[in-house]
Amino acid sequence: MRYQLIDELEAYQPFNEQEEKDRRLIINALKTEDDIFLRKNLLYHMTASAWVVNKTRDKALMAYHNIYNSWAWLGGHADGEADLLKVALKEVEEESGLTNISPVTSKIFSVEVLVVDGHMKNKEYVSSHLHFNVTYLIEADEKEKLVVKEDENSNLSWFSLEEAVEASTEPWLKENIYVKMNEKLKRMK
Incomplete structure (x- = not known):
């Protein structure tokens, strides 16, 4: 599966310079880190995120993440799983309670290297590190009941695409990732 992911990333057409440089990294x-899919790698973790949209693709689902104190996309660590689409779908279910979800496409929607500042998780300090993230576009039913995963988030809400960007208090994600994903989504219509 690792080699399939490498092939998918090599075939991926970057949207901008950020994606091109992050994709190469x-x-x-x-190709060089044996334990990149595990958290025991103290420098890098492979992660998968989902830009969750409704069926009309004019709203995005955001979670209020406790660690970052911000509205953000859904996603998480690979934890040994090299099928990152599978990880993204699992994370959406775990973080939102949604079960009526499906990928708009199995292809990668976005790539990014994210800096994660040191923080406390489960009463244990986690050192600063990088998330090598692959994002997938996931469609969900906005009428389905949302369930907060209290150990990770304190709220979930559907926002218009523009409101989703504005809801975030993380400037780099807001300006470089969420705006980019909305632009890519609009170009798909």
Whole structure:
């Protein structure tokens, strides 16, 4: 599966310079880091995120993440799983309670290297590290009941695409990732 992910990333057409440079960094790490899919790697963790949209693709689902104190996309660590689409779908279910979800496409929607500042999780300090992240576009039923995962988030809400960007208090994600994903989504219509 690792080699399939490398092939997918090599075939991926970057949207901008950020994606091109981050894609190359992720591919290099996948080729050189044996434990990149595990949290025991103290420098890099492979992660998968989901830009969850409704069926009309005019709203995005955001979670209020406790660690970051911000509205953000859904996603998480690979934890040994190299099928990152599977990880993204699992994380959406775990973090939102949604079960009526499906990928708009199995292809990668976005790539990014994310800096994670040191923080406390489960009463234990986690050192600063990088998330080598692959994002998938996931469609969900906005009428389905949302369930907060209290150990990770304190709220869930559907926002218009523009409101989703504005709801975030993380400037880099807001300006470089969420705006980019909305632009990519609009170009798909």
